[in-house]
Amino acid sequence: MSPGAQDADWARRRRDAAAERARMLQARQAAEHQRAARIVALFIAVAEAEGLEATPLRVRGYGGGSARTPLTGWYLRQDQSVAIDTTGRFYILTRPLSVRDRLLGVTPADEPVPMTIGEGGRDGDIVPLRTALDRLLPGWEERSPEPLA
Numbered sequence: 001m002s003p004g005a006q007d008a009d010w011a012r013r014r015r016d017a018a019a020e021r022a023r024m025l026q027a028r029q030a031a032e033h034q035r036a037a038r039i040v041a042l043f044i045a046v047a048e049a050e051g052l053e054a055t056p057l058r059v060r061g062y063g064g065g066s067a068r069t070p071l072t073g074w075y076l077r078q079d080q081s082v083a084i085d086t087t088g089r090f091y092i093l094t095r096p097l098s099v100r101d102r103l104l105g106v107t108p109a110d111e112p113v114p115m116t117i118g119e120g121g122r123d124g125d126i127v128p129l130r131t132a133l134d135r136l137l138p139g140w141e142e143r144s145p146e147p148l149a
Contacts (some may be wrong), residue, residue, distance in 0.1 A: 033112035036129055039148055040088045040113050043133045046140045047074070054086050059106050061097035068105035076117055076132040077125070090114070
């Protein structure tokens with residue numbers, strides 16, 4: 001085999017290996033998001049059964065100010081930067097806001113529910129999802145209609 005053919009074969013194997021690693025990572029993340037969504041659904045069942053009041057959710061601007069949303073739910077962090085709504089969707093509630101946004105409100109896009117809130121953020125404040133939910137309704141896991149595991 002010529003050196004050029006060896007280089008091409010090596011490059012192809014590297015591309016194939018990288019594609020396989022990317023596929024495995026994507027599958028692992030999808031499974032994690034599915035597990036997190038199930039935990040949130042069980043939390044909501046307990047929260048509704050026990051009358052935990054949902055609050056109107058607001059988006060905070062990077063430069064200050066806030067805007068209404070059509071959503072109600074529960075903030076998962078003290079700084080109100082992330083929340084879940086009453087249907088179990090997860091939202092990041094910080095973004096740039098225009099004057100129009102502040103006056104008329106915004107509808108944020110939902111994101112996949114993470115098992116760890118704040119992972120990859122710059123502030124280093126990382127909170128496991130179950131811990132954040134337990135802050136809202138202490139001991140809810142013991143009252144869950146199904147086991148979490």
